[in-house]
Amino acid sequence: MECVVQGIIESQHVEALEILLQGLCGIPKERLRIHELCLKSGTNLGAVPSEVRLLCDLEQPVPTWTVRHVGGAMRGAGAEQISVLVRTVVESKASKNVLRLFYALGYKLDHELLRVGFMFHFQRATRITITVTSANKMPKLHAIEEAVPLTPGIQLVEVTATASADNYNEVVAAVSSFCEYLAPLLHLSKPGVLTGVVPTAASAAASLMSKGGGKTL
Numbered sequence: 001m002e003c004v005v006q007g008i009i010e011s012q013h014v015e016a017l018e019i020l021l022q023g024l025c026g027i028p029k030e031r032l033r034i035h036e037l038c039l040k041s042g043t044n045l046g047a048v049p050s051e052v053r054l055l056c057d058l059e060q061p062v063p064t065w066t067v068r069h070v071g072g073a074m075r076g077a078g079a080e081q082i083s084v085l086v087r088t089v090v091e092s093k094a095s096k097n098v099l100r101l102f103y104a105l106g107y108k109l110d111h112e113l114l115r116v117g118f119m120f121h122f123q124r125a126t127r128i129t130i131t132v133t134s135a136n137k138m139p140k141l142h143a144i145e146e147a148v149p150l151t152p153g154i155q156l157v158e159v160t161a162t163a164s165a166d167n168y169n170e171v172v173a174a175v176s177s178f179c180e181y182l183a184p185l186l187h188l189s190k191p192g193v194l195t196g197v198v199p200t201a202a203s204a205a206a207s208l209m210s211k212g213g214g215k216t217l
Contacts, residue, residue, distance in 0.1 A: 003086050051110075185198060
């Protein structure tokens with residue numbers, strides 16, 4: 001299972017967010033450059049459509065592939081009352097022939113993106129991953145070098161942590177607690193819930209930039 005929240009931040013404040021995350025996590029950032037392909041199943045694969053994402057990590061010396069399938073979100077009164085989305089996720093490493101395999105199975109390309117940014121890991125009660133990326137679209141098929149920003153001036157921030165049926169309450173609490181550190185710069189909420197930018201972001205960013213960093217927690 002995966003616990004996840006998302007938010008957006010103006011690109012002009014990303015450097016301040018990076019300073020804050022560096023202080024919180026105490027480790028260098030990891031650069032991200034991911035070619036993401038969203039595939040959807042054809043009619044020959046059952047009545048219920050299936051969607052998978054193929055992620056090609058372009059930051060590696062030899063690009064590596066991952067197959068990712070996101071399942072349904074946890075439901076019920078308990079799920080509605082928490083600010084973190086809990087959902088099932090299946091991931092697997094794959095060879096460079098994975099796209100050809102899914103085409104042979106009857107899947108079709110729905111859309112593709114190039115995500116560029118960075119990632120931090122925060123370790124407390126659990127391992128929390130924070131990614132900050134800009135989404136870029138390709139003008140033609142697989143034209144990575146010609147990618148242009150999908151939302152100029154805006155970047156996506158995602159906070160995730162792995163959980164199980166036995167410990168998701170503790171993981172949800174850890175994610176929620178971590179999000180409080182970022183509150184001056186951005187709102188974080190369940191995916192699909194639009195919250196916009198934070199009015200205090202400019203002043204918080206200015207304060208962080210003037211200090212040039214923070215203490216490791």
